[in-house]
Amino acid sequence: MRHLLQTALAAAVLLLTASFHTGAQGPDYDTYFTPDRLRVDFILAGNAQEQHAYLSGLRKECAWAGSRASLIDPFRYGEYMFEVRSGDTLIYSKGFSTLFQEWRTTAEAREVSKAYTQTVWMPFPKDDVRITLSERVKETGGFREIFSCNVDPADALISHEAAPDYTVTPLLTYGDMEHKVDLLFVAEGYTEKEMYKFHRDCRRFMKYLFTMEPYKSRRRDFNLKALDVVSRERGTDIPNRDIWKNTALNSHFHTFYIDRYLTVPDHKAIADNVSGVPFDVLFIVVNENEYGGGGIYNSYALGTARDRQSYKVFIHEFGHSFAGLGDEYYTSEVAYENFYNLETEPWEPNLTTLVDFDSKWKDMIDSGEWPEDQVGIHEGGGYMAKGVYRSREDCRMHTNTAPDFCPVCQRAISRMIDYYCK
Numbered sequence: 001m002r003h004l005l006q007t008a009l010a011a012a013v014l015l016l017t018a019s020f021h022t023g024a025q026g027p028d029y030d031t032y033f034t035p036d037r038l039r040v041d042f043i044l045a046g047n048a049q050e051q052h053a054y055l056s057g058l059r060k061e062c063a064w065a066g067s068r069a070s071l072i073d074p075f076r077y078g079e080y081m082f083e084v085r086s087g088d089t090l091i092y093s094k095g096f097s098t099l100f101q102e103w104r105t106t107a108e109a110r111e112v113s114k115a116y117t118q119t120v121w122m123p124f125p126k127d128d129v130r131i132t133l134s135e136r137v138k139e140t141g142g143f144r145e146i147f148s149c150n151v152d153p154a155d156a157l158i159s160h161e162a163a164p165d166y167t168v169t170p171l172l173t174y175g176d177m178e179h180k181v182d183l184l185f186v187a188e189g190y191t192e193k194e195m196y197k198f199h200r201d202c203r204r205f206m207k208y209l210f211t212m213e214p215y216k217s218r219r220r221d222f223n224l225k226a227l228d229v230v231s232r233e234r235g236t237d238i239p240n241r242d243i244w245k246n247t248a249l250n251s252h253f254h255t256f257y258i259d260r261y262l263t264v265p266d267h268k269a270i271a272d273n274v275s276g277v278p279f280d281v282l283f284i285v286v287n288e289n290e291y292g293g294g295g296i297y298n299s300y301a302l303g304t305a306r307d308r309q310s311y312k313v314f315i316h317e318f319g320h321s322f323a324g325l326g327d328e329y330y331t332s333e334v335a336y337e338n339f340y341n342l343e344t345e346p347w348e349p350n351l352t353t354l355v356d357f358d359s360k361w362k363d364m365i366d367s368g369e370w371p372e373d374q375v376g377i378h379e380g381g382g383y384m385a386k387g388v389y390r391s392r393e394d395c396r397m398h399t400n401t402a403p404d405f406c407p408v409c410q411r412a413i414s415r416m417i418d419y420y421c422k
């Protein structure tokens with residue numbers, strides 16, 4: 001569901017040895033950062049051939065919810081890498097993906113240049129820092145810098161504007177946000193009078209999340225909240241049926257002309273609405289009965305609230321946005337050829353081209369801890385029938401009918417939970 005692009009050519013893929021900095025001592029939070037959050041707004045512009053990034057705004061926001069120990073991204077997943085340096089010292093980094101990068105793989109991007117907004121959040125620096133944005137290079141799998149600038153925290157033009165005054169409802173609280181995964185449900189297409197429905201929908205998703213491993217065993221590592229973002233009209237845009245709704249985040253179906261692909265193309269609309277709330281990850285609940293959703297790593301995931309399959313879409317899309325999991329399917333009509341560069345290892349932890357299988361789940365096979373039908377090598381995944389492999393016949397990243405996530409996905413999710421809880 002993340003890449004519902006029938007028209008697409010391949011997105012960038014990356015050779016990457018996931019290095020887990022388990023023992024290493026990272027930067028000291030209090031030396032470099034205040035307890036606040038800095039929001040960095042970018043414009044990403046370009047086409048299939050090239051992209052450029054421009055800084056469009058800086059804003060001091062509420063408290064930083066992230067771990068103060070996990071400042072350097074140990075995973076390096078995603079199509080972009082955001083890095084912050086104090087002098088020569090790397091003090092913060094985070095990988096992510098964007099809807100713009102997906103759009104760059106569509107046929108349209110060969111004909112026209114477009115611009116998308118994209119926000120990145122980081123802890124607020126105490127002193128001057130240099131921020132860098134890099135893109136994943138498909139040919140090599142590595143990163144290449146596309147933007148950098150200095151940020152002076154005393155800059156008079158860093159906005160301190162008050163955030164929107166929306167109600168925040170705690171759904172589940174297990175502890176300090178720096179040691180928990182803070183998941184924020186955001187209302188989209190709910191009018192003021194429908195917030196009771198939004199809370200009911202959130203609770204349904206929450207209940208479902210904790211029926212499935214590894215979330216079930218890790219329930220106490222989460223805090224969940226609901227943010228009542230008020231829309232003037234209920235629902236969402238369905239352009240292919242000429243249905244247009246005035247909603248807070250301006251979500252719509254038919255993204256890239258694909259009926260069921262529901263997204264929020266304007267990332268700044270999300271950022272503006274959540275600017276007063278500390279969070280680690282977002283899930284946008286869309287007040288709609290149709291089937292649809294999407295999930296973009298470390299940007300956001302969203303799904304409709306009341307389709308029969310909504311909760312299954314939720315846990316699948318959240319797998320993309322939270323844990324960087326790739327789609328394990330390849331036989332559906334959304335499959336396309338050569339999505340991954342078979343010469344490099346994909347960054348997604350649950351897919352492999354066997355170029356660098358050691359960085360994936362080879363250790364799980366070698367350990368003999370799992371039967372072969374649970375952890376093995378199955379050809380087909382990532383929209384490709386050949387050359388890309390998944391670990392188990394079926395998984396929630398493969399179908400909505402799988403009993404659970406495969407052990408490889410479960411481990412990847414667990415590692416992500418550890419990262420936020422350190």
Ligand SMILES: [Zn+2]
Nearest residue numbers: 395397406409
């Ligand atoms: Zn899986």
